[in-house]
Amino acid sequence: xxxxxxxxxxxxxxxxxxxxxxxxxxxxxxxxxxxxxxxxxxxxxxxxxxxxxxxxxxxxxxxxxxxxxxxxxxxxxxxxxxxxxxxxxxxxxxxxxxxxxxxxxxxxxxxxxxxxxxxxxxxxxxxxxxxxxxxxxxxxxxxxxxxxxxxxxxxxxxxxxxxxxxxxxxxxxxxxxxxxxxxxxxxxxxxxxxxxxxxxxxxxxxxxxxxxxxxxxxxxxxxxxxxxxxxxxxxxxxxxxxxxxxxxxxxxxxxxxxxxxxxxxxxxxxxxxxxxxxxxxxxxxxxxxxxxxxxxxxxxxxxxxxxxxxxxxxxxxxxxxxxxxxxxxxxxxx
Amino acid sequence: xxxxxxxxxxxxxxxxxxxxxxxxxxxxxxxxxxxxxxxxxxxxxxxxxxxxxxxxxxxxxxxxxxxxxxxxxxxxxxxxxxxxxxxxxxxxxxxxxxxxxxxxxxxxxxxxxxxxxxxxxxxxxxxxxxxxxxxxxxxxxxxxxxxxxxxxxxxxxxxxxxxxxxxxxxxxxxxxxxxxxxxxxxxxxxxxxxxxxxxxxxxxxxxxxxxxxxxxxxxxxxxxxxxxxxxxxxxxxxxxxxxxxxxxxxxxxxxxxxxxxxxxxxxxxxxxxxxxxxxxxxxxxxxxxxxxxxxxxxxxxxxxxxxxxxxxxxxxxxxxxxxxxxxxxxxxxx
Numbered sequence: 001x002x003x004x005x006x007x008x009x010x011x012x013x014x015x016x017x018x019x020x021x022x023x024x025x026x027x028x029x030x031x032x033x034x035x036x037x038x039x040x041x042x043x044x045x046x047x048x049x050x051x052x053x054x055x056x057x058x059x060x061x062x063x064x065x066x067x068x069x070x071x072x073x074x075x076x077x078x079x080x081x082x083x084x085x086x087x088x089x090x091x092x093x094x095x096x097x098x099x100x101x102x103x104x105x106x107x108x109x110x111x112x113x114x115x116x117x118x119x120x121x122x123x124x125x126x127x128x129x130x131x132x133x134x135x136x137x138x139x140x141x142x143x144x145x146x147x148x149x150x151x152x153x154x155x156x157x158x159x160x161x162x163x164x165x166x167x168x169x170x171x172x173x174x175x176x177x178x179x180x181x182x183x184x185x186x187x188x189x190x191x192x193x194x195x196x197x198x199x200x201x202x203x204x205x206x207x208x209x210x211x212x213x214x215x216x217x218x219x220x221x222x223x224x225x226x227x228x229x230x231x232x233x234x235x236x237x238x239x240x241x242x243x244x245x246x247x248x249x250x251x252x253x254x255x256x257x258x259x260x261x262x263x264x265x266x267x268x269x270x271x272x273x274x275x276x277x278x279x280x281x282x283x284x285x286x287x288x289x290x291x292x293x294x295x296x297x298x299x300x301x302x303x304x305x306x307x308x309x310x311x312x313x314x315x316x317x318x319x320x321x322x323x324x325x326x327x328x329x330x331x332x333x334x
Numbered sequence: 335x336x337x338x339x340x341x342x343x344x345x346x347x348x349x350x351x352x353x354x355x356x357x358x359x360x361x362x363x364x365x366x367x368x369x370x371x372x373x374x375x376x377x378x379x380x381x382x383x384x385x386x387x388x389x390x391x392x393x394x395x396x397x398x399x400x401x402x403x404x405x406x407x408x409x410x411x412x413x414x415x416x417x418x419x420x421x422x423x424x425x426x427x428x429x430x431x432x433x434x435x436x437x438x439x440x441x442x443x444x445x446x447x448x449x450x451x452x453x454x455x456x457x458x459x460x461x462x463x464x465x466x467x468x469x470x471x472x473x474x475x476x477x478x479x480x481x482x483x484x485x486x487x488x489x490x491x492x493x494x495x496x497x498x499x500x501x502x503x504x505x506x507x508x509x510x511x512x513x514x515x516x517x518x519x520x521x522x523x524x525x526x527x528x529x530x531x532x533x534x535x536x537x538x539x540x541x542x543x544x545x546x547x548x549x550x551x552x553x554x555x556x557x558x559x560x561x562x563x564x565x566x567x568x569x570x571x572x573x574x575x576x577x578x579x580x581x582x583x584x585x586x587x588x589x590x591x592x593x594x595x596x597x598x599x600x601x602x603x604x605x606x607x608x609x610x611x612x613x614x615x616x617x618x619x620x621x622x623x624x625x626x627x628x629x630x631x632x633x634x635x636x637x638x639x640x641x642x643x644x645x646x647x648x649x650x651x652x653x654x655x656x657x658x659x660x661x662x663x664x665x666x667x668x
Contacts, residue, residue, distance in 0.1 A: 042376060047400065063624045066381065283661060290397045290657035292624040323624035327617060332661065
């Protein structure tokens with residue numbers, strides 16, 4: 001193990017000791033932190049969809065969350081638990097996705113410095129967005145080893161605290177607040193669907209339902225081209241995501257070590273959908289609900305449009321996890 | 335005047351006698367009818383926009399209305415005031431836009447037959463949508479004379495009642511309910527902005543503010559390529575829309591005879607925006623608010639993004655009038 005990896009492992013070990021379990025109190029405290037800065041996002045419905053699926057569908061619009069994704073919840077919950085001394089050192093992560101923007105904005109709100117490690121081939125618009133929130137961007141080669149080594153070097157050089165995008169109990173508790181709000185707004189849901197990538201949102205949702213609505217089944221939906229969670233769930237241990245291939249670019253990560261045990265214990269099942277299903281679901285949401293939802297965010301609804309779940313007669317919560325899309329590269333454009 | 339035109343004029347004369355004025359009571363009654371079937375659409379906000387424009391912006395999301403546009407309000411209000419004998423005869427209009435779908439769905443809900451006159455070159459998707467709501471489509475040549483003649487013939491043959499898209503007091507009162515809800519949800523607005531085409535939404539909004547929030551200034555925004563309302567407002571009499579050219583295809587109509595006097599009396603001013611401004615505003619709404627808004631619906635916000643209005647320090651209501659867009663032909667696609 002390199003010194004860099006050791007630093008990351010040390011940080012993980014510390015967190016594991018600090019947060020053995022995410023209790024209901026931990027979840028409530030997270031929500032107090034989150035709602036001070038994040039939107040309590042609306043739940044939307046569609047008469048057309050309810051008729052079509054013969055069900056009652058409740059869409060939790062995290063695409064309308066600040067930075068355009070649920071990721072802001074976890075980032076706020078993590079950053080606002082840092083000690084004054086940690087805030088002095090700042091925070092870091094490696095991400096080219098929504099977590100990068102979420103952590104940057106959360107850091108700015110908390111008055112600390114974010115240093116974001118991004119691959120040098122990241123789209124200019126994403127670099128600009130992160131810098132726009134006042135974060136420092138550190139570019140690296142576009143591979144996982146380079147990203148981890150660079151992040152570890154940032155930690156060594158600056159003392160910055162690593163805020164992992166999903167393998168972090170504070171992040172999981174923060175993401176759980178989306179389902180907590182959904183459950184408080186919509187009682188007696190039979191089912192909640194959300195996408196699964198690294199497992200932050202999925203584990204948080206499963207925990208929220210466990211504490212607040214135990215009769216509600218929580219089902220994760222995953223792209224078939226990045227089905228490591230599905231395979232891990234079947235195998236009973238983590239199987240890494242190898243060469244994932246899906247347009248749902250937010251869901252390519254391997255399951256986190258803290259996330260998997262929660263999913264294994266609390267999740268009802270994992271359903272997979274193809275990219276063609278995801279495109280259909282995404283376009284249908286845009287056309288009918290007039291909501292801009294990114295491919296990853298359309299994944300749970302794809303389980304309905306692709307007839308992968310029997311929802312007739314049920315009350316279904318669906319988390320539309322994000323809405324950050326390059327409008328110049330829509331997946332249905334020829 | 336042809337027999338066909340005479341039939342339309344007779345219908346207009348009848349309406350003028352029946353509805354000399356739209357009183358506050360007429361507006362309240364309209365809202366009772368409308369809200370039994372239409373959504374009380376949400377008002378959305380954006381921290382980013384409020385900071386950027388140094389104002390408080392409240393977006394009334396009529397793109398989330400049934401059929402994807404405010405037009406459903408007017409159609410419901412008109413159809414649910416028909417007598418049993420009129421319901422027996424059915425309703426008709428000529429439209430290839432949102433009014434066609436709105437009237438078709440309203441007719442289905444009221445249990446009557448809609449007959450919609452549409453140009454034979456209308457997009458297949460629009461024909462399918464209208465037929466999907468159970469309406470009969472009558473195709474005609476794609477010019478105004480053919481549309482009016484065909485509509486008059488439908489009226490003569492079937493006895494169908496003409497429901498004009500905007501030049502109709504019941505339609506105006508129905509459209510007014512969008513601003514009524516906005517004013518009830520958001521007190522003390524300094525200004526309300528909405529697009530103007532034929533003037534149904536504009537006249538309704540002006541009346542709603544007059545009765546319910548008289549200190550609120552109502553300002554219409556119009557594409558510069560279809561600026562007949564702007565020119566009519568300056569001239570003091572209706573100047574027709576001649577060869578309008580704008581991508582805001584919902585705003586090409588000439589002002590209605592019933593609409594103009596209301597606008598002249600109640601509107602503060604009319605502002606014009608170019609198509610390039612409209613594209614920028616539309617894309618900004620999609621990217622930042624994650625809302626699918628059609629070009630016509632983005633027109634009022636374009637007055638802000640193009641710096642055509644001084645909004646600093648003010649509370650501004652903006653009606654996002656519709657969200658029906660062909661996702662295969664987005665205006666920013668090259």
